[in-house]
Structures are given as structure tokens and as C-alpha cells.
Amino acid sequence: xxxxxSARLKKRGSAWALNIALFISMLIICLPGLWIVLNSLRxxxxxxxxxxxxxPRELSFDAYVDMFSGVGQGGIPVVAYFRNSVIIAVTSTxxxxxxGMSGGYAFARYRFKGKSAWFLxxxxxxxxxxxxxxxxxxxLYAKVGxxxxxxxxxxxYTALNVPFSIWLIDGFFRQVPRDLAEAAQIDGCTxxxxxxxVEFPLARPGIASAGIFAFLTSWNEFALASQLTxxxxxxxxxxxxxxxxxxxxxxxRGMCAxxxxxxxxxxLLTYAVQKHLVxxxxxGAIKG
Amino acid sequence: xxxxxxxxxxxxxxxxxxxxxxxxxVADGEFVALVGPSGCGKSTTLRMIAGLEDISGGELRIGxxxxxxxxxxxxxxxxxxxxxxxxxxxxxxENMGFSLKIAGRDAATIDTAxxxxxxxxxxxxxxxxxxAQLSGGQRQRVAMGRAIVRDPDVxxxxxxxxxxxxxxxGQMRTEIKQLHARLGSTVVYVTHDQIEAMTLxxxxxxxxxxxxxxxxxxxxxxxxxxxxxxxxxxxxxxMNMAEATVTRxxxxxxxxxxxxxxxxxxxxxxxxVVLGLRPDDVYPEGHGIxxxxxxxxxxxxxxxxxxxxxxxxxxxxxxxxxxxxxARMLNPRVVKRGEVLRFHLDLSRAHLFDAETGLTLRG
Numbered sequence: 001x002x003x004x005x006s007a008r009l010k011k012r013g014s015a016w017a018l019n020i021a022l023f024i025s026m027l028i029i030c031l032p033g034l035w036i037v038l039n040s041l042r043x044x045x046x047x048x049x050x051x052x053x054x055x056p057r058e059l060s061f062d063a064y065v066d067m068f069s070g071v072g073q074g075g076i077p078v079v080a081y082f083r084n085s086v087i088i089a090v091t092s093t094x095x096x097x098x099x100g101m102s103g104g105y106a107f108a109r110y111r112f113k114g115k116s117a118w119f120l121x122x123x124x125x126x127x128x129x130x131x132x133x134x135x136x137x138x139x140l141y142a143k144v145g146x147x148x149x150x151x152x153x154x155x156x157y158t159a160l161n162v163p164f165s166i167w168l169i170d171g172f173f174r175q176v177p178r179d180l181a182e183a184a185q186i187d188g189c190t191x192x193x194x195x196x197x198v199e200f201p202l203a204r205p206g207i208a209s210a211g212i213f214a215f216l217t218s219w220n221e222f223a224l225a226s227q228l229t230x231x232x233x234x235x236x237x238x239x240x241x242x243x244x245x246x247x248x249x250x251x252x253r254g255m256c257a258x259x260x261x262x263x264x265x266x267x268l269l270t271y272a273v274q275k276h277l278v279x280x281x282x283x284g285a286i287k288g
Numbered sequence: 289x290x291x292x293x294x295x296x297x298x299x300x301x302x303x304x305x306x307x308x309x310x311x312x313x314v315a316d317g318e319f320v321a322l323v324g325p326s327g328c329g330k331s332t333t334l335r336m337i338a339g340l341e342d343i344s345g346g347e348l349r350i351g352x353x354x355x356x357x358x359x360x361x362x363x364x365x366x367x368x369x370x371x372x373x374x375x376x377x378x379x380x381x382e383n384m385g386f387s388l389k390i391a392g393r394d395a396a397t398i399d400t401a402x403x404x405x406x407x408x409x410x411x412x413x414x415x416x417x418x419x420a421q422l423s424g425g426q427r428q429r430v431a432m433g434r435a436i437v438r439d440p441d442v443x444x445x446x447x448x449x450x451x452x453x454x455x456x457x458g459q460m461r462t463e464i465k466q467l468h469a470r471l472g473s474t475v476v477y478v479t480h481d482q483i484e485a486m487t488l489x490x491x492x493x494x495x496x497x498x499x500x501x502x503x504x505x506x507x508x509x510x511x512x513x514x515x516x517x518x519x520x521x522x523x524x525x526x527m528n529m530a531e532a533t534v535t536r537x538x539x540x541x542x543x544x545x546x547x548x549x550x551x552x553x554x555x556x557x558x559x560x561v562v563l564g565l566r567p568d569d570v571y572p573e574g575h576g577i578x579x580x581x582x583x584x585x586x587x588x589x590x591x592x593x594x595x596x597x598x599x600x601x602x603x604x605x606x607x608x609x610x611x612x613x614x615a616r617m618l619n620p621r622v623v624k625r626g627e628v629l630r631f632h633l634d635l636s637r638a639h640l641f642d643a644e645t646g647l648t649l650r651g
Contacts, residue, residue: 179373182340187387187434188361197390201377 033263040064040256047252063257076254078261080232081240086265087150088236089218092157096214099158100165101207105195107166108173119170122163130160134227141228148230156224161214168213172206173199208276212269219266237262290351290441290474291316292337298345299332299498306332308498309346314442319468319475321489323482323521329498331446334478338367338444350441361390366435367444370451372427374419374434381406381415384433405433408467425456432464436471445477449484461487482522486510494518516646519564519639527564530609531643534559541609547586550638553649560643563609569634570615572604576632577618584636595623606631 039047041059069075106112107119137156138147146152176199184194200207222238229235241258244251292314299307307329314320322330335341337348339360348356355363366387374383382389384405385398393401406412409429419427428448435443445464449457465488468475479485485492486506494501494509494517502514513519519527532539534555538546547563555561568577573587593612596603602620606613615631623629640649 177371177373179369179371180375182338182360183367183369183373183434184375184386185340185360186338186365186367187438188390190359190361193390197386198375 036256036259036263040253040260042253044251044253047256063253064261067254067257067261076240076243076258077232078237078240078258081235081237082261084150084229084232084234085219085236085238085262088153088157088234089215091150092154092161092218093211093214095154095158096161096165097207097211099162100169100210100214101200103162103166104169104171104203104206105173105199107170109178119167122166125159126163130221131223134224137224138227147228148234150234152228153218153225153234153236156228157214157218157221160221161217165210165214168210169203169206172203176202205277208273212273215269216266219262291349292442292474292476293349294333294337294346295349296346297333297336297343297348299329299336299341300344306498307336310495310498310500312493312500312503314474314476317472317474319477319488319490320493321477321479321485321491322493322495323479323485324495324501325480325521328495330478330480330493330495333495334367334444334446334476337442337476338365339363364438364441365444366438366440366442367446368428368431368435368448370447372419372431372451374427374430376419379416379418380411380422380430380433383419383430384415384437386434387438401437402433405437408436408470409433409463424452425460428452428460429463432467436467441474443473443475445475445479447479448477450479450481457484464488483524486522492522494521512648512650513564513639514648516562516564516641519641523566525567525603525614527566527639528570528608528611528613529562529564530611530613531560531562532609534561539563543610545588545609547633548584548635550635550640551584552636553640554651555640555649561649562641562643562646564639564641565613565633565635566637567603567614567616569637570608570613571632571634572615572617572623572629573632575617575619576634577616578634578637580632580634583634586633586635587630588633589628590631591626591628592623594625597622604629 038056040063041061042056046053046056066073067075067078071077103122107115141147141152146155180198180202181191181194184198185191189197219236220238221236222241225236225239226242229239237258241255244255244258292312294310294312296309296311297307298309299305310329310333312320322333324330332341336343339355339358339362343356347354350363350365375386378386381402385402388398388401402415403412406415409432411426411429411433414422414426414430419430422430431448448464449460452460461484468488477485477488489506491503491505492509493503496517502509502518504512504514509518509522513522513527516529520529530541532541532546534540534549534557535546536557538548539561540546549555550563571577590606590608592604592606594605596605597620600618600620602617602623604615604617604623606615617623641647642649
């Protein structure tokens, strides 16, 4: 066998090995998700069986039917939780994006005193674990009457999401050449129009990514929500999972069913937004 | 089209004085090039005209209007950027029609204007492409198309050819010149390339350190440079210079050589001066641009340190007056390193500058 043939074989072999490794990694990543879907469709006995039952003997949608059958008939106020989650996650995402865009743009475009310190300060807030804030936040909210309100949760999540949004969006605005906004101004745009017509469309992948991150953080957050919400007025879906725990038992099937209900909107949103995550949109703006 | 007037225009960035009260009058339809080394204030001046930089002092008029505080969109100007600055998310047609769309013109008007500009620039087939799908030269054309669609009072060019390769640059230079002849527009063109300035402009403004060193036609700045700086900046290869003292009607160089004071100058005894001679005016016998008759020629034998054959001519490097000088040899023959040739110095075409101020001593 000559050197070329063996090199070719080696190249093909390593491509196969890489594909197999990727497949196994993806399997490991997806397995918990699949396990949740599977568990929502089978009885607790089978879920708890040791050794685990991989192929279910029977599948039923009882957990879903129960969940929506109303409080007192084995159900939980899932519609109220869902509504709370949507209101809180969507509102806090919109506010985070508005602040993130303004902040990111300012950091990317303007020079001002203490810029680095401000930026570092914002990033440092992310080093504090959310759960460490729950007690001080609880006291504060109790004082100002924000416990068990949508507004309280929206404020908390916005504060959590803003630093990351600013950081992410700043990076994308930096990639948009300054000349473009200036060219737009010469072409007749106001500063504001130049932003919306030229800079915003080009930074859209970054803004979309920041949006997904902010939404998922608010949608999935449990630790703070479990402290700051009390009733169906403000409880979110992750906190709703606790409704399936009783003093001595945990209804794993119901919990998994609710988890599936939680996952679906997040998946749909990510799918809808991902087409905006096309990078490299700025190529060709300037010499290249 | 309109005139453009800069009166004691000033720009300060904190403590840094970038443009120091310059005056300039650009006539209607005139092509003016601003040239100078990096940091001379030429781009800042252009950006002040465009409205992209605040004006610290003085007055800027386009036509009869004072536009000092008007935003760029109210100045009716167009600008071609060094980076082209095409909108990557729009097609070529959308890029070119953007200003009209913002101005609220109807689709049919925009379409007609874009097609007309595309026809002039020969980019009709590119209209549906995006900037990323274009070559450098094509992007340059689109950027110019975007500028002419607006039908502005003044065109501004900010080093528009510096990102192109040498061949394309030459080609685009010709096209810009043809475009200007066709549109008859008022143009301010910033470049650091003096060849671009010489070939394109009706008048050249040479700037240094935030001030204007000289304003003049290409012929004036080349043949009658106002200062040593202008003389060395304009012309390629640059003008040969050597410092000397005037003694008994002759220039005495520091290395002991001497030549007569050039015939068109009268300078006081003992004065320190700089003699300037373009490479065209220093040539080996029988290989010059000008014939020797009728010219005040000083001849001497000098060894050639290096030669650069360019085909139609050869540049010869030698030492004179303690400086390295370049001579241009037309109808060249092979010259060996170290070969001693008889060089003619055409003193009737020489320049003299004051050694201290650098200003010309021509009356």
C-alpha cells in the first residue's frame, strides 16, 4: 500500500471515528430529555423499577389528562402556572433586550468615563449565585410588597439577564463597522433611523441569541421563584413541579408530564428564533 | 452642484488641535484633492464637511448656506468611504436606492435613478447581488453609484482607492476622472497618494500638522512648491535635497562640493539654504528629459551606488552634497554598480528653500 492510499484510509477512518463519537455524545445529551418524555407516559412502578425498564410495556396519556383535569381531581392549576410563566418570561425578556441593546450599543460605540469599570462591574454581578440572593431579596420584597407578584419576578429576572445581554449584544455591535451608520446618516437617516435600518439588522443574530438566553433563564428558573412566589397568582411552571410532591410520595410521572409541557414552548421558541442566528451577515460590508 | 467654503475651520479633540483654522474655497464643479501624510488633518476636514465631526470653530458653507451645525442628512452631500461601507444586508439596488427610500421617494423614481446610475457605472448586471458577492472593484463602483444616485451638492471621497490593487486603482482613477467630467460635480477627494491627487484634481491642497501648506493646480504644486515639505511630498521619486551655505555666489555643501546659485534666485551671502532638484533634472549625459541647451547646467562626475531599471527608464542612486540623490536616466543602458557617470544638474529648474523655515526663496 502506498503512502497516499494509507493517508486516505487514515483520513476516512478518523472521519468515521469522529462521527461515532459525536453520535454517542448527542445520545448522552438527549437521553435525559427522552427519559422524561418516556416517564411521562408510563406508571411510577415502571419508572422506579430496578434494573431500569428501557422498553415500556404500555404507554398512556393519563398523566396529561390528570394534569388538566382541575384541582381536586388529581390535577394542578397548570393553565395559571403556564400563564404566569409566559407573562414573567416574555416581559422580563423584552425588558432585558431593551436594556441589553441600549447598554451593548453604548459600550460598543461610545467612549465614556469609567467604561471598563462599569463593564467589569456588570460582569461581576454574574459571579454571585442566584440562590445567595434569595434571602435578601425575600426580605426586600416582603418590605415593598413584591412577594407573590408578577412584577417582583419580572424585576428579579431582568436583573439576572441584563448583564449577560449587554455583554453578548456589545460583542455583536462591535462587529458592525462604524462606517455603516455614518454612511446611513449621510444617506439621509437620523441617528435613530441609522440604528434601526442598518445597525440593528446586522446585530440581529446577537440580539436573538440574547433573547433566547434571557427567555430560557426566566422560563426555567426555580430557586428564586420557589422563594418569591406563593400562590397561583404568580407561581411559575418550575415551581408548579413541587405540586407533585407530597409528604411521603413523589408523583414522578406527573412531574415528567409537566416537565414536557414546560419544554415544548421553549423548544418552539428556540426553533422559531434560530433562523435569525445566522452569523457572518456583516461580511461584505467593508473591504474583504 | 454648489460651491464649498471653509473659513478658519478649526477642530480640537480635548487638548489636541487637529485642524488649525484652515481657509479654502472650492468652486462649483471643481475637483479638489486634500493630500498629506497620516495625521495631517485631511480626513478630519472631510468629516467636518460631511457633518460626521463637530466643528470646533470657524464657518463651513455649502453654496450660500452655513452648515456648521446641520446633521449630515441636511447637507445634501454624498460620501464614498475608504471601506466602501455598503450595507451588507441589502442588495446592490437597495444600497444605491437607500437614500431615496429614506427621502420618501416612490418606487418608480428610485428604480429609474438606480438604473441610470448603474448604467453610468456599468454595474447593471450586479443590481440583485449582495455586497459579499462582489469583488473589490465592483464594491467600489457600487459605493460610487450610491453617491451619485442622490444628486448631491458636493461629493466627498475618503481615500476611496486605497484598498484596491495597483492595476485596479489605475483603472478606477480613470473612471473617477471620466465620471467627474460627465457629472461636472463639486468634489473633495482625500488621499495620501500624491499620484492620485495629481492625476485627478483641478487643485491640490497639501496639508501638514492641521494647516494648509499650499493650494494650487497640479502644475503649480509640482513646479513651484511653496515649501520644502510640499516639494518632498509631491513627485515620485521625491525631490533631491541638500543643505548648503551661500558663499561668493555659490552654494557650498557640507561635504565641500559647490554649485552656482541657481539663476532664478537671489540670496544673501552666508544664508543657509536647501537646494532641491527633481530626479528628472539630475541625469547622466545624453539621457535627460530636457536638452542641455538653454539651461543652466552644472556637470560633475559621480559614482553610481545603485541602479533600478524600470524598463523605459532607470533610476540611479548616487551621493551629492552629503545626501543620497536619485537621478532619472531616460533611454537607459545597463549601468554597473560603482560606475562613474557624468551627471548634469539642471540648475534653471532648481528650487531653493530657507533652511530654517523651509519656505521657498522664489520671489
